[in-house]
Amino acid sequence: MMKAMQRTILPALLLLMACREPRPVATVPADRPMPEAGNTSRERVSAWNTDAVVWQHTSAEAHRLFLQGFELARIRLADNLVRTDERPAAVVVDIDETVLDNSPYQVHIVNEGTTYDQASWKAWTDRSQARAMPGAVEFLLHAQRSGCEVFYITNRDIRERASTLRNLDSLGFPFADDRHLMLMDGSSDKTERRASVSATHRIVLLIGDQLRDFDERFKDRSDDYGKGVVEEMADTLQRYFILLPNPMYGTYRDPVQGKGSDAEKEERTRSWFKSNAY
Numbered sequence: 001m002m003k004a005m006q007r008t009i010l011p012a013l014l015l016l017m018a019c020r021e022p023r024p025v026a027t028v029p030a031d032r033p034m035p036e037a038g039n040t041s042r043e044r045v046s047a048w049n050t051d052a053v054v055w056q057h058t059s060a061e062a063h064r065l066f067l068q069g070f071e072l073a074r075i076r077l078a079d080n081l082v083r084t085d086e087r088p089a090a091v092v093v094d095i096d097e098t099v100l101d102n103s104p105y106q107v108h109i110v111n112e113g114t115t116y117d118q119a120s121w122k123a124w125t126d127r128s129q130a131r132a133m134p135g136a137v138e139f140l141l142h143a144q145r146s147g148c149e150v151f152y153i154t155n156r157d158i159r160e161r162a163s164t165l166r167n168l169d170s171l172g173f174p175f176a177d178d179r180h181l182m183l184m185d186g187s188s189d190k191t192e193r194r195a196s197v198s199a200t201h202r203i204v205l206l207i208g209d210q211l212r213d214f215d216e217r218f219k220d221r222s223d224d225y226g227k228g229v230v231e232e233m234a235d236t237l238q239r240y241f242i243l244l245p246n247p248m249y250g251t252y253r254d255p256v257q258g259k260g261s262d263a264e265k266e267e268r269t270r271s272w273f274k275s276n277a278y
Helices: 002-019 041-045 049-058 060-080 103-112 118-125 134-147 156-171 191-198 224-232 234-240 251-257 262-276
Strands: 089-093 149-157 179-184 202-208 241-243
Touching: 041 103, 041 262, 049 060, 049 103, 060 134, 060 202, 060 241, 089 134, 089 191, 103 118, 103 149, 118 149, 118 156, 134 149, 149 156, 149 191, 156 179, 179 191, 191 202, 202 234, 224 234, 224 251, 234 241, 251 262
Parallel strands: 089 149, 089 202, 149 179, 202 241
Antiparallel strands: none
């Protein structure tokens, strides 16, 4: 009798359970933020740089763009050397993300969940282990053979002089000496340092990863992110400046992140995305 009841009741229970509405799946309310990648603003701001660092450090695209940039530099150099005056010719280059690759440092700080600070940066430059950017040594040796001096105008701190010279020299860069290395001593504005080179040399080409490596007017990005200034200076930029890729850091972030603490940068960045999302 009991077995007969089980054979009758169990199928009925199973049918009843199958006919019940499924339990609602928990959803995140639309006004609630998604889970964060880190516990602090610094960790989150650091994590936002992941794609840029991976791209710069590993991609064949970045590798090709550097080679392409220095190929174009040879063409512009030849064109600009046709004109001469009594001053010797000079090529002016930035260092970081222009001739030296600091993406390992950026990988390190993303892995640590931290952001740039002078102490960790100097610990990296003290190693003098940055690799040469693709095509950089070859181009600058070509410039030397073409009769140009090379000046390195960088916003590395003056306390990094010895390690920077050691790094450049170990990779075979020409003119890796005190006279041709011009570091930051107070201001990040390179205008005066460029002018000091121009006083004795004819600058035939400038190369950098930031538009400010060509002209300090590009510091102001308040009007359409500085794109109007690019259009205004299109002719001189085309002839005298080679711009190399660097999405990892730079002035381009200022109109979005601004300056200040990581918390302030996080808040401004979130606000920018909210305002510009469709």
